[in-house]
Amino acid sequence: MSRTPTVLDGPALWPAQAHLPSVLGRQIVIDRAAGSYLHTVDGRRLFDGTAGLWYANIGHGHPALAEAAREQMLRLETYHVFSRFVNDQAIALGERLAGLSPIADPKVILNSGGSDAIDVACKLARRHWQREGRPGKTVVISREHAYHGLHAFGTSIAGIEVNREGYGTESLVPETVRVPVHDVDALAKTIAELGADTIAAFVTEPVQGTGGVNPPAPGYLEAVQELCRDNDILFVLDEVITGFGRTGTMFAAERYGLQPDLVTFAKGVTSGYAPLGGVLVAPRIWEPFYADGADTPAFRYGATYSGHATACAVAQANLDVLERDGLVARAAELEQLLDTRLAQLAANRPSVAEVRVGGFLGGVTVVDEIRAEDVTDALLDLGFVSRPLRGNNLQISPPFITTDDELVAFVDAIDHVLAEQERG
Numbered sequence: 437m438s439r440t441p442t443v444l445d446g447p448a449l450w451p452a453q454a455h456l457p458s459v460l461g462r463q464i465v466i467d468r469a470a471g472s473y474l475h476t477v478d479g480r481r482l483f484d485g486t487a488g489l490w491y492a493n494i495g496h497g498h499p500a501l502a503e504a505a506r507e508q509m510l511r512l513e514t515y516h517v518f519s520r521f522v523n524d525q526a527i528a529l530g531e532r533l534a535g536l537s538p539i540a541d542p543k544v545i546l547n548s549g550g551s552d553a554i555d556v557a558c559k560l561a562r563r564h565w566q567r568e569g570r571p572g573k574t575v576v577i578s579r580e581h582a583y584h585g586l587h588a589f590g591t592s593i594a595g596i597e598v599n600r601e602g603y604g605t606e607s608l609v610p611e612t613v614r615v616p617v618h619d620v621d622a623l624a625k626t627i628a629e630l631g632a633d634t635i636a637a638f639v640t641e642p643v644q645g646t647g648g649v650n651p652p653a654p655g656y657l658e659a660v661q662e663l664c665r666d667n668d669i670l671f672v673l674d675e676v677i678t679g680f681g682r683t684g685t686m687f688a689a690e691r692y693g694l695q696p697d698l699v700t701f702a703k704g705v706t707s708g709y710a711p712l713g714g715v716l717v718a719p720r721i722w723e724p725f726y727a728d729g730a731d732t733p734a735f736r737y738g739a740t741y742s743g744h745a746t747a748c749a750v751a752q753a754n755l756d757v758l759e760r761d762g763l764v765a766r767a768a769e770l771e772q773l774l775d776t777r778l779a780q781l782a783a784n785r786p787s788v789a790e791v792r793v794g795g796f797l798g799g800v801t802v803v804d805e806i807r808a809e810d811v812t813d814a815l816l817d818l819g820f821v822s823r824p825l826r827g828n829n830l831q832i833s834p835p836f837i838t839t840d841d842e843l844v845a846f847v848d849a850i851d852h853v854l855a856e857q858e859r860g
């Protein structure tokens with residue numbers, strides 16, 4: 437008996453984050469990519485208007501990174517960094533990142549991505565207070581609409597509700613609390629209610645990404661940093677998206693004049709050419725673990741691929757490109773153009789409820805009558821990749837190598853699609 441094909445006939449690979457009946461049979465299979473363009477297995481060419489998941493900052497297919505990976509693999513693919521062992525590439529990258537860090541004199545923890553980095557940062561925050569003799573300081577506060585990856589800590593501190601629900605407990609990791617996005621007073625009230633002696637850390641993205649591209653309200657980050665300082669709460673900046681140039685400075689901490697205690701990074705450190713992430717750690721946190729003596733505590737972080745030598749070599753090549761080609765300054769220029777063009781879009785199109793720009797990162801909120809998913813589908817048909825984000829938003833975050841003309845063409849395509857959708 438013949439059977440009608442169903443979603444069960446999809447490939448063995450389980451797609452990430454997906455409502456499967458909505459994507460199976462409609463997957464866009466990417467075969468190769470060069471610069472800002474993706475090529476699908478069925479021969480289509482697409483402008484990568486999101487830089488993948490906000491990572492392909494130097495663009496795709498850069499030969500210098502491929503060469504760095506090849507050379508490193510032939511010399512030493514990797515050697516782990518547990519206990520007395522380490523590899524020269526991990527040491528070298530640590531030095532370079534320490535030099536770029538917005539935290540003075542940091543130590544650098546390396547692992548495989550943003551979720552890893554968040555897990556380590558939250559554990560280190562709790563470990564810090566325990567070692568200080570204040571074991572009651574365990575609560576991790578984050579913001580509504582936040583995205584911090586999907587490991588246990590990232591899931592628990594998620595501000596995007598759907599990412600936290602369905603695991604049979606209030607929270608995978610206990611003692612996690614969320615506060616409204618731009619509201620300093622709400623954080624102050626939460627601290628007062630819970631008591632500062634129960635709180636380990638406040639974690640925030642400088643510019644919220646997956647939550648819909650929400651740049652900070654003026655003065656917000658500075659004010660929450662001060663609140664954290666005053667209450668002995670570690671201030672953790674999640675720079676997984678913003679790190680390595682996205683906001684026109686190497687880290688968003690510089691742009692907003694912040695001195696965080698911990699900074700998480702991933703994506704832009706390799707522009708996605710190898711899985712790598714990590715945490716920059718301030719001296720007051722690392723110093724006790726580096727003290728001489730039998731009583732010195734250990735922080736038990738680490739995974740097989742922490743400090744992976746090939747990933748580190750690729751990161752070095754990526755940073756070379758970023759610096760040599762002036763791409764951080766270019767991201768700042770592109771932000772200006774994006775700002776101008778999105779303001780025009782908002783003025784032209786009644787279906788645009790709001791636009792926001794924070795760095796070379798844009799969010800376009802469309803009115804309820806139009807679905808962001810339909811807009812991104814129509815954009816794909818025109819050869820442009822955007823992505824629907826929480827809150828009926830479109831993501832705009834192309835590679836830093838994007839030309840002015842390409843960016844204008846992308847925003848024009850959004851204008852065109854919205855005009856069509858307005859006609860119904």
Ligand code: PMP
Pocket residue numbers: 489548549550551552554583584585586641645646674675676677702703713
């Ligand atoms: N933090 C932020 C701010 C992110 O945007 C992401 C990923 N989009 C993560 C953490 C998790 O990173 P990864 O997917 O590499 O685990």
